[in-house]
Amino acid sequence: MEYVLHRKSNCKKIKIRVVKGVVQVSAPFYVSKREIDDFIKEQETWIQNQLSKYTVSKENDKIPLLGNEYRLHYIDQRKCYVEDYDLYLYPDTKLIQLFLKQNAKKYIDLRFEFFCEQLHIQDISLQYGFYKSKWGSCTPSKHKICFNVNLIFMPLEFVDAIILHELAHLYHLNHSKEFYDLLCTWMPNYKEIMKKNKKNPIPNLY
Ligand SMILES: [Zn+2]
Numbered sequence: 001m002e003y004v005l006h007r008k009s010n011c012k013k014i015k016i017r018v019v020k021g022v023v024q025v026s027a028p029f030y031v032s033k034r035e036i037d038d039f040i041k042e043q044e045t046w047i048q049n050q051l052s053k054y055t056v057s058k059e060n061d062k063i064p065l066l067g068n069e070y071r072l073h074y075i076d077q078r079k080c081y082v083e084d085y086d087l088y089l090y091p092d093t094k095l096i097q098l099f100l101k102q103n104a105k106k107y108i109d110l111r112f113e114f115f116c117e118q119l120h121i122q123d124i125s126l127q128y129g130f131y132k133s134k135w136g137s138c139t140p141s142k143h144k145i146c147f148n149v150n151l152i153f154m155p156l157e158f159v160d161a162i163i164l165h166e167l168a169h170l171y172h173l174n175h176s177k178e179f180y181d182l183l184c185t186w187m188p189n190y191k192e193i194m195k196k197n198k199k200n201p202i203p204n205l206y
Pocket of ligand 1: 169
């Protein structure tokens, strides 16, 4: 098994951590390589279990971005960009998140404006963030709506559905029948779209 070894003077025993799909081992200087390997073998089941939770997207994986699919390449220039149907990313979480946020914002801002115009809604400010368990949120009292940047990986009809969902919260804060009635007048196939995209995976881009 491959692992990254850190020798540490302040370390009293061998420790294993799995961080973003990489096995990291720290060990005191006096422990032999053989002892470390034996220890790793003992812990193999646990390590495999941790590894399976985090599979980073690899070279040539197909990554969906705003309705198109791109072939992924990790590069060693410090930038992230799209060219034709190729996606080039520098493997740095902050840089990749910034790239995703800028591109999600560029698209969703425009789409949001379009719906606001149609529905005669004004003066709502937008925010973007990475959220674990929500696609968006709405605070009518503050005229504020937040969107999850990971929407960038979802089909465009799903992005529309989430935008309209949050806009409907301006009128009904809960998920009552009235809320869904309103939402379905705006988007009759709302429930179908949500159901269809329920299990879409979010890629792990470094
Ligand atoms: Zn809601």
